[in-house]
Amino acid sequence: MTALEQVRKRAEADAKTYGYYLTPQPDLLQGFLEGLKINEDRYGYPLCPCRLTSGKFEYDRDIICPCDYRDPDVAEYGACYCRLYVNKAVYESKNLPEVPERRPLEKQARAYAPQVATQSAPTQGAQEKPPTPAPATQQTATQQPEVKKKLWYCKQCGYVVFREDPPYICPICKAKKEMFAEIESTVEFNG
Amino acid sequence: MEFSKVSGKKNNHKVTLYALSTCVWCKLTKQFLNENEISYEFVDVDLLGEEDKQKVRQTITSKGGSLTYPTTIIDNKVVITGFRKDKLKEALEI
Numbered sequence: 001m002t003a004l005e006q007v008r009k010r011a012e013a014d015a016k017t018y019g020y021y022l023t024p025q026p027d028l029l030q031g032f033l034e035g036l037k038i039n040e041d042r043y044g045y046p047l048c049p050c051r052l053t054s055g056k057f058e059y060d061r062d063i064i065c066p067c068d069y070r071d072p073d074v075a076e077y078g079a080c081y082c083r084l085y086v087n088k089a090v091y092e093s094k095n096l097p098e099v100p101e102r103r104p105l106e107k108q109a110r111a112y113a114p115q116v117a118t119q120s121a122p123t124q125g126a127q128e129k130p131p132t133p134a135p136a137t138q139q140t141a142t143q144q145p146e147v148k149k150k151l152w153y154c155k156q157c158g159y160v161v162f163r164e165d166p167p168y169i170c171p172i173c174k175a176k177k178e179m180f181a182e183i184e185s186t187v188e189f190n191g
Numbered sequence: 192m193e194f195s196k197v198s199g200k201k202n203n204h205k206v207t208l209y210a211l212s213t214c215v216w217c218k219l220t221k222q223f224l225n226e227n228e229i230s231y232e233f234v235d236v237d238l239l240g241e242e243d244k245q246k247v248r249q250t251i252t253s254k255g256g257s258l259t260y261p262t263t264i265i266d267n268k269v270v271i272t273g274f275r276k277d278k279l280k281e282a283l284e285i
Contacts (some may be wrong), residue, residue: 051259053237
């Protein structure tokens, strides 16, 4: 069990580190923190309380709070998708903006029975758009598409991350996603 | 899939709410409907089994909605994404 106070302290510390504020409305804040706590108890990680999860870590990696989309959302709208994290202007005005979902549809779709989704996709898609070659991840023998992780490095500060996509904004030097490049290597990762 | 039904004085519209049990904006939508005494049915999608989740996905996308919560469907045609009091008021004529 995670203590609510622990969730609150973690969020406060993260906001402070990145120059953000937590939502100015106490009842909303309480609700977000409770949602995070429930998800952490349920799935083992503080999943975004405003999004549907697959319950599988690798599928949910981008929506573990603070999510991948927080930094670009706060930069563009003044708040993250949930509106847990806000910038100074929003914090002071107390007017929470509408924040559209930035998470790509194909990642959202992972929350819905992946096995069914991959099997029914070709028939549904064939009527609407010309067939596209199946991504390499779907050609594997496993039932569920695997998340293919790669090594990425920030060309500005050298930060290295091993995951599906590079972050929208470098957590170290704030460089944009475009500054990330894939590291081509033949190193094998065991365990 | 079992919907929880909430009865209110105003039942001239069929209101279906797709929500998440952890989501504050979903709770506020329920609260808003309750306060305005609207009859509605809702389901917490995160608590459903895989098959039901798939059905929810098909229902929402077939009506042109996005897979975000809360999603409110009024009279099987108006889809309101997010907790939008203005849009809910307009669609529910309150």
